[in-house]
Amino acid sequence: MGTYVYAITEAGHPLNLEGVHGIGDPAAELRTVRTKDLSAVVSDAPTDLRAKRRDLVAHQGVQDRLMADGAVLPMRFGLVGRDDDQVAAVMEEQRDAYTERLKEIGGRLEYNLKVARDEDDLLREIMTDSAEIRRLNEGTRQNPGAHQDRMALGELVAREVQARQESTGSELVARLAPEAERTAVAEPTKTHFLNVSFLVTRERAAALSQAVHEEAERRGDAYTFSLHGPLPPYSFV
Known part of the structure; x- marks a missing residue:
């Protein structure tokens, strides 16, 4: 048994x-x-x-x-x-x-934070910032048979999405880490570009929650912040 x-x-x-x-x-x-x-x-x-x-x-x-x-x-x-x-x-x-x-x-607890961003909002930002992506996008719209340009566009957009998500994730962890004693970044999920756990003292738990709330307010409606806890500290044992 x-x-x-x-x-x-x-x-x-x-x-x-x-x-x-x-x-x-x-x-x-x-x-x-x-x-x-x-x-x-x-x-x-x-x-x-x-x-x-x-x-x-x-x-x-x-x-x-x-x-x-x-x-x-x-x-x-x-x-x-x-x-x-x-x-x-x-x-x-x-x-x-x-x-x-x-x-x-x-005397410490784990809190897990997952963050997602609206895909259309991210793509609009990428399109605004990249002249090359705008050029390829316009070209494929005018010539649907331009397979090479279509492949290049897809690859370029995918690289930009990954780079921006990684950059934003690192920035968020850096801004929230001061409220925790330790952090543990896990693999992103299918819908969340950031999946991070924080080990906090019981006394700092409310401060972490407030910091997450303020960050969500600062980022706006295009972002979804999901904070779960307190949890058993799996990520730190």
């Missing part, structure tokens, strides 16, 4: 899990695996483990409850050990690394 691992904490964490259940149907009972310095919150692993919404919610629910009372190393969904003894052995083997990481993230 295996042991499903939700999170690792320091041994002194209160582990207040009353009323919280684990993944599976029926929901698994939670238990702890302890070493001298660390604790892991675990349950039996379902035999048909898959990333169902119900189980994803339960997985994060356990972590959210633990985060309310102290530092937590959140494990990603789907981590299964052979049994409780193996989990304890790994915690003991990695004790120093886990303890150090828990100190780093103690």
Whole structure:
């Protein structure tokens, strides 16, 4: 069956899990695996483990409850050990690394920001700024059969889109980073050119939210800012 691992904490964490259940149907009972310095919150692993919404919610629910009372190393969904003894052995083997990481993230939260820009707005800007793109665009409109010009236009526009999105993303991270202790930039999504996480102290969380709001106001309606958090600090463990 295996042991499903939700999170690792320091041994002194209160582990207040009353009323919280684990993944599976029926929901698994939670238990702890302890070493001298660390604790892991675990349950039996379902035999048909898959990333169902119900189980994803339960997985994060356990972590959210633990985060309310102290530092937590959140494990990603789907981590299964052979049994409780193996989990304890790994915690003991990695004790120093886990303890150090828990100190780093103690009292800190993760917020994830995704930013998108209206495609038509970006293309209008590119067209305005580039005489070469305007020339190629006009040429292909007048001569639809000019395949070479059409290919050149597409390649040039694609390069400009990528360059401007990367530049804007870097600028946004630089403007918001002072509110955070650490940042972690992830791959863009299909719809968002910026996907970045911030590790912030609990005291600075409101300041980060305000900074994001002000940046969204400054950029205008062509931009969509989506800030999510607080989250388990996956991006920093």
